[in-house]
Amino acid sequence: MPIIRVEMLEGRSIEKKRELVATLTRETARIAGCAEASVYVVIEDVKKENWASGGQLLSDKYPD
16 A cells, blocks of 8 residues: 655645646556555645745745
């Protein structure tokens, strides 16, 4: 049972998440030789204030 964890900045639409989940599921099942029903995908939306790059919070680096 493959489990795929995706962490990404919040803000993607539900349609984009559906597309991502469908593609990851299909391709993982194909490569791993398992049923799509056995592939789990967990998406965690992260706020920019909780993600840093190069020692700087992304909320400071890329303010809205």
